[in-house]
Amino acid sequence: MRADRLVSLVLLLRRHGRLSATALARELEVSTRTVLRDIEALSAAGIPVYAERGRHGGFALLPGFHTELTGLNHDEALALLVAGSRRGAQAFGLGSALASGMRKVVDALPENHRTTAAGAAQRLLIDPETDLLERRLLAETAPDDMVTAVRRAVFAGHKLRIHYAAVHQDPKWRTVDPIGLVTVRDHVYLLATRSGADRTYRLSRILAAEELPEPAQRPDRVDLHRTWQERSARFRTGGDQVTVLMRINPAQREELATTALTVRADNTDADGWLRLEATFQDARHAEWALWQLATNAEALAPQWLRDSLRDRATQIATRYGASP
Template identity: 80%
Template structure:
């Protein structure tokens, strides 16, 4: 346990620079006295850690101290950082880099640990391509050459030309200032600005991309999580949103929550069903979501949605009444 903690301490100092004993204790979940003992142990072992005195002091490593895994290139290291989801690495165009990096990691292990790790990997399966019902999980993928250009522009801070196919629109070329990349439920998005306005592009709809030499107009630092939350909030508040009053079998509540943008009200009817007012992105989204719930839901309002669902059901019934 102590050996793991010592490694974590060194990595914290490597990645975050000078840190106080209180900060280290909080990160490592130990006492400050334990941190001081660990610092002494590292120093005795030849690790060049030193103390800065004073109010804003702390501990740091001498500049240039290296604890890196020999042989990992930039893309391989990046792939490991996003390897929490195999399809996440794939969506960022780093699938092959991840495979290569993992081979190097295994090769760098001591022989005994290498055999143990290889055996353990055979006992783990993450994100299989099909679920228990044999339904294939289809990731929202973009061509690797396109993603490579987008990724390069994001990291280099360069402007980017993309040939983008928005929904129900003719594909157009546009020049954007890339901010960052986001993966949500296996769908990749480019966060950018265009003429100073926030824009969000789905990677799978980028038909072609070209990194430009011109620097992007963007802040040096960005809170990507906050930026995504803000854009999500604005998206849910769009002008085309549709409010729907629905009766719902409570067993299907989570299914509805997975598709609706928001729940405005919710109460239980006398028969135990839920009466909910929910919002959807637009009319097409509302009709699709309610249709998925079949007889477990009834749209009470608006009337046009009831009519649309009734007509769709009638067409299906007519199709199956016909003789084969």
């Protein structure tokens, strides 16, 4: 336990630069006295840790000191950082790097730990390809060489030339300034700017990509989480969105919330059903969502949506009304 704590202490100082004994104690969930004893043990073992006194003082490592896991290359280390989801690593084109990196990690373990870890790993299954109903969970795929070119341009800060097939449009070549990559429910998006305007591209629709030598026009630092939230908000309030006034069985309220862009203005009718407004991406999205809810929902407006759902139901009833 103490050996693990000493390693964690060194890694904390590596990551944060300087930390007080109180901050280290809080991170390691031990007393400040224990932290001071650990600092002495590290110094005795030759780790160049020193103390800085004063209001903003604390403990730090000498500049240039670093630790590394021997043998991990850049892509393998990157794969381990995004390995919270196996699909996440695969989505960014790092599946093979993840497997290679994990083999090196296992090889670096003491023999008794290696055996224990291998046995435990056999009892964990993450993100199987099908659910309990044998429905295949299909993730979007893209050629590894294309994903690699996109990823390298993002990290290097170079302009990127992509052959992109937008919905209902012929593929076109365009040059963009890449900002970052985001994966959402097995969909991967490239956040970029083009001629200074924000653009978001789905990776599965990029047919080819070429990293260019010119530097990208972008800030040195980015808050990718905030950037994604801002673009998502603009997406929800723009385009050909459709607002539907509807009634729904309360048991399906959560299902609707995971499908619609927004759900608001809840009221309860006399029969217990909810009357609300839901916003969808476009007409096709609205019709699909209401159809999935079947008799557990009723579109009240707009009238074209009621007509479309009625016509579809009539056609199906006609098809199955006759003998095969």
